Amino acid sequence: EAGVAQSPRYKIIEKRQSVAFWCNPISGHATLYWYQQILGQGPKLLIQFQNNGVVDDSQLPKDRFSAERLKGVDSTLKIQPAKLEDSAVYLCASSSFRDRGLIGELFFGEGSRLTVL
Amino acid sequence: RKEVEQDPGPFNVPEGATVAFNCTYSNSASQSFFWYRQDCRKEPKLLMSVYSSGNEDGRFTAQLNRASQYISLLIRDSKLSDSATYLCVVNKTDVSGGGADGLTFGKGTHLIIQP
Secondary structure (H helix, E strand, O other), X not given: OOOOEEEOOEEEEOOOOOEEEEEEOOOOOOEEEEEEEOOOOOOEEEEEEEOOEEEEXXXXXXXXXXXXXXXXXXXXXXXXXXXXXXXXXXXXXXXOOEEOOEEOOOEEOOOEEEEEO | OOOEEEOOOOEEEEOOOOEEEEEEEOOOOOOOEEEEEEOOOOOOEEEEEOOOOOEEEXXXXXXXXXXXXXXXXXXXXXXXXXXXXEEEEEEOXXXXXXXXXXXXXXXXXXXXXXX
């Protein structure tokens, strides 16, 4: 079974530029998450999709970050304009099970490492 | 109080020792609890789920104390390959099935097993 695919693996940009990350979850997984992991910290949830609808984007900095999952499969996360503090690994994860507060295993992609200069 | 709080370590222990990690969480309505493992520059992977009755998987034992909002992980007979960061993970509170229930990660506890 193919895992969660992400691209690009690495990206270096200057502040105020824009960047986009792509994620393809495990086939059949309805729930998709984007997490931001800053060095030395645990992953922080940015946005959660159920199929193509947003369940939670309370921690997404909406003035500069946007995400979509138009057909309920692939997802993109965009940052525009980037700031120095956006340097982090952006992890996409998917899960097949979610029911009344019970969450199944999250399968993570390898992540997209962003450096903002 | 932080949503999920862990001692960051690092814990330096000799091979073969027993080591225990603790974690506290702030929201009493949380229902799903996990330990994830993250190797250096790799993605997190599920180590084990944590159940109210406590559960064991080989050398690993997880315990949940709902009254104290406390989760623990015990590793017996530690191996060099156990060196990693261990992330305590708890879901958010909306249990309606249609609301926010993404997983909240602690900062992680860094474990180093020494030969």
